[in-house]
Amino acid sequence: MGTSIGYARVSTEEQNLDLQLTALREAGCERIFRDKASGAGTKRKGLTDAIALCIPGDVLVVWKLDRLGRSLLDLIGLIESLNACGVGLRVLAGHGAMIDTTRPEGRMIFGMLAVLAEFERELIRERTKAGMHAAKQRGAAIGRPRKLSQTQIRRAKSLIESGRQTRERIAARLGVHVGTLRRAIAGAN
Template identity: 45%
Template sequence: MLVGYMRVSKADGSQSTDLQSDALLVAGVESDQLYEDQASGKKDDRPQLAACLKALREGDTLLVWKLDRLGRDLRHLVNTVHDLTDRGIGLKVLTGEGAAIDTTTASGKLVFGIFAALAEFERALISERTVAGLAAARARGRTGGRPFKMTPAKIRLAMAAMGQKETKVGALCVELGITRQTLYRHVSPTGELRPDGQRLLSKK
């Protein structure tokens, strides 16, 4: 079965999903299989996306008009598609930069593999820059202050590091200058943001 997901950024009626719905209907999605959210792509609270993902079954294909309608960012997108793939569900993008993605085909899987590699590269860069920044701060003697304070930079490093199987949590806490309790209050063992972490990053 084909299932379509649509999203517009504003909920005040100034944006419409007509273009997206027309394209999805032409692609073969039935009107009763369309899900729509009116929210920023960066927001976690997208109830129709959650309902759409829950409704999908093995053998189904999720269709989106453009790639940016689905994911908050590259990492979220990659994680979402990996989850769909593990459940035997395909993803097809109709237009835009991700139009070559169709995980029901071999070539489409190859294209998505490139996106996944870019996400991994992005995480590695964040980790590398953050470690370098912390080392530079230590070299300048900036090690005082509140010893267990979590910062946006530390959260990003923790997210990147916790997503790697080889990460030793104790060593990571020493590197960041925080306790395990502080780490797990902000980031889950798999590298996902927890509410405290989300609140801290949103204050930027």
């Protein structure tokens, strides 16, 4: 068995890591990385460094599963990337305490979580498609807003066809890339 590498995180500066650090030390973690950051959309240097230190056979140890990620999808992705590198995950307490991917029962629990995450992804995809379809039925525009109006496209096409302006000059004047202008004109035909 490789090295146990700990990771501890709290969401705010006012919270402290003492409880997590004690549990990780008692679990035999040789190195412990820390973050004081919300899990939602923030860079977590401690987690990045902990994962970077792991080599095949090592185990990343966390106090509770929610310290590692905010959503099931994030957790599954992280655990899958650890597994791909030959690194295990062990959760010490809380609802995820049955996860220890170095043991068969932990891999089984992880497998069930992965199936649930895939199901959740499919539900999200279905809801997104249904929402887009409903929005289209109401006449709403779907996707990124167009960079050029129909008037700008007609004017640019006219200038290019007459030979008075080059695509490059028109694109620069309109503040778009030449490829954007070319696609807009081609799409207007």
